[in-house]
Amino acid sequence: MDFAYTAEAGLAGLFLASFLSATLLPGGSEAVLFAVIKLHPEQTLPALLLATLGNTLGGMTTYAMGRLLPQHLAPEKSALARRRGPPILLLAWAPIIGDALCAAAGWLRLAPLPCALWMATGKAARYVLVAAGAGMV
Template structure:
């Protein structure tokens, strides 16, 4: 055994693989699939703190694209007459997606925005802003 090896070092396949895994984890975590992209980000930053900018960029991009995939799929759902549960999202519009990072409700907000046919660009920008803030907080905590 290697008593002086850090456990994370044993798992590190290289700098590019860590960033690729972070992107995939971030994308999947933003869909209805469970995931822990914050833990993957923390691991990447512990192993390679010099990759802060790349890691934040890829995590935010992957998570935003995952949220936008939920938004796009919800646009395909047929409309029904009763939308009382979506009144808050309809009233506030795309800015509510700054909360899209939140567990459970974040996915629902992305789906609601898509189902309500909110414009994609403001949705993507607000979604990305919220997700970047969350990942920046994780990075700040780790580093």
């Protein structure tokens, strides 16, 4: 059986890798994005959009898991959440702390829509930098 790498297969794999790497599972969606846009430069914009969407949905899954934690265990809005709120999720892309920030935002019951928007903004910026490194932006 021959397997032909197509742009569609690459985009589907990129979405899946982006989603899974934003949950508590380890993964590196940046390498997948880099490979997809190097092999199919005409797919740079769809790749950026799908990677951002998948990674944001994965982050919001972690947010939702944080909301499952008992509310009575949550601090009365920590100082960081009080001072920074959803904009702290610009750092949701960062290794190690990103997953913790997403889970904490859910646990602290920060509003989901602003959390998703700030999260998507940070993740999109990171992916644009990866695309720029590939010479595509």
